[in-house]
Amino acid sequence: MHPKSTPSATSVHDLPTPAALVDVDALEHNLSTMASLLPGALLRPHVKAHKSTALAEMQRRHGHRHFTCATVREMVGLANAGFGDDLLLANEVVDVDRLRELAALQDDALITVAVDSDTTVDAAAGAGIRHVLIDVNIGLPRCGCTPGDAARLAQRARDRGLVVRGVMGYEGHLMVSDDRSAQQRDTLTAMELLRAAAREVGGDIISAGGTGNHDVHATNRDRTGVTEVQAGSYALMDTYYSTLNLPFRQALTILGTVISTHEKWAVIDVGLKSLGMDHGNPSIAGHKVWFCSDEHLTFATDKRDAAATAPADAAVPRAPQPAVGTRVRVIPAHVDPTMAMHDSFYLVRGDEVLDRLPIDLRGW
């Protein structure tokens, strides 16, 4: 969205802002760490977290050739970019026109869509989709049929000529927990539901999980029976998942420029139109974020304000006021919607800009 691209910029200090930065070393660490825990087809990376074929290519280089999508746009974009080995739309679609777009890809790509009702089964069959997974509700109040209805739906799908490859479920309510042993226990309970449905449905796929409980799946596969995990956020990370002490580093930051300074605060040009806000305010290392407006973020420049736990009279020195023009990195609270607000990201190492890559799977 910057009309004048800056391919010659070799420093983040020369970039137009706001700009999405991805630290290549943190990214590589995250990709290789996950690939060692869930190698190859055990991970079906969820591209909704980054919406970029360039990042999918990096995940493929780490051995993952099957991808999870949340939108038709992501499916079509990945297939057209040559990522069609095994694409799962882990979401329900009843729009037959959109499903036909997917069906038209099937000579070159393996396309599978989730279904959880008579209507979605019939829409998929009517559009000429060949492969489905039965989406089973395992506790999150969202999509998925009741476990007891899975076998009936699978039969209906087969009666309509669809190949039922197995089941998926998403235990999204268990992704973040202060009590990780309870998280493990509840994940295993949810997987009992999914595994039971899988036995009745047939097929060879049992797909579930995410970044927040990837380790529960990785270390208990004999108990969960899951054949693949749908994690996405692990690649770039955010402050929401950072509370779990997962083995992933913060790779994504949004770069801003200080445009205004005051006695007790400064303002950067990173606002809520460049940050996913549903998980609350973003963070700035060493500073307390006061609030975000459409195109602004106001943060405290008084270190006493940053150190909220310090006594009010503590002799914490006032930090030097950042100069107008200073670059500041903001850590988003939620990676997925943040990436969806940018049309490209810069691959960086420290302050060095290595590349600019498109976020090409945005929209629906």
Added chain:
Amino acid sequence: MHPKSTPSATSVHDLPTPAALVDVDALEHNLSTMASLLPGALLRPHVKAHKSTALAEMQRRHGHRHFTCATVREMVGLANAGFGDDLLLANEVVDVDRLRELAALQDDALITVAVDSDTTVDAAAGAGIRHVLIDVNIGLPRCGCTPGDAARLAQRARDRGLVVRGVMGYEGHLMVSDDRSAQQRDTLTAMELLRAAAREVGGDIISAGGTGNHDVHATNRDRTGVTEVQAGSYALMDTYYSTLNLPFRQALTILGTVISTHEKWAVIDVGLKSLGMDHGNPSIAGHKVWFCSDEHLTFATDKRDAAATAPADAAVPRAPQPAVGTRVRVIPAHVDPTMAMHDSFYLVRGDEVLDRLPIDLRGW
């Protein structure tokens, strides 16, 4: 972002979802109501609220030829689309390359940028910008110089060859209040600060205000001295401003499709990537919204849940479960970031689709 556009769709029931809908009658009501309260140049519509030259054209048809922008992208886009009569960038920019993009427009457009520091004055002058406003802080902890520094900055700007057209201030902390008489009192106090700065700065523009207190400005112009109001949200509205009982109607909704139903809830394909979430959850008439995920919204289908104030044992009948495929309209909590997430909107009257128009000023 729907690869296959549907120009032939004449009903919202045929549209791909999620889709931004703008009700033409509500929009026209809002535009004409505001144009009667603040006609012509008394309103400088803020395009950050809709990011669409098509909507700016409608505002121009209602007599407003001067526009407010928050980003360089909005300025360049409006100027290139022939809206260059008088464009104000009501925001600070220190990136000289971006300012040069604006300066290059000045033979065809009147470009004015806000400045609030030595650095922003010098950047504007260095880039060849000709006109500035002194941005004065009048209470919101964000941009703007202290009122006492305005005259000095104006002198610095004039010394650098810039034409200082006057002052602007944004009393954003006063936009929404439960106590509208306190809002009026505080707005008038803030305007005293701005007017005092204006007297020292010179020029003929005193620019301030927004949708939330447009009426305070409209009915007290002799006391505030404001020459123009920067309202933007009034055109499309959201649930945040709807609490004020302003004379504007809800024109924007996000259309979704029910993709999954359950005993107590249903799910539509309008998620937090298609809704500004910084003001909290959106609303659905007659239903309680439980939560939004990236691509989903879960809402209660039990009327007892919607009617939170009813006693638990009230004989409120359970609402009929919406069928999968049913269309549902969602009212966003915050209009500006919601529009920024869509690449187009549909102009509708009831369920009839009249036109599809681009949201062409997104990004930075």
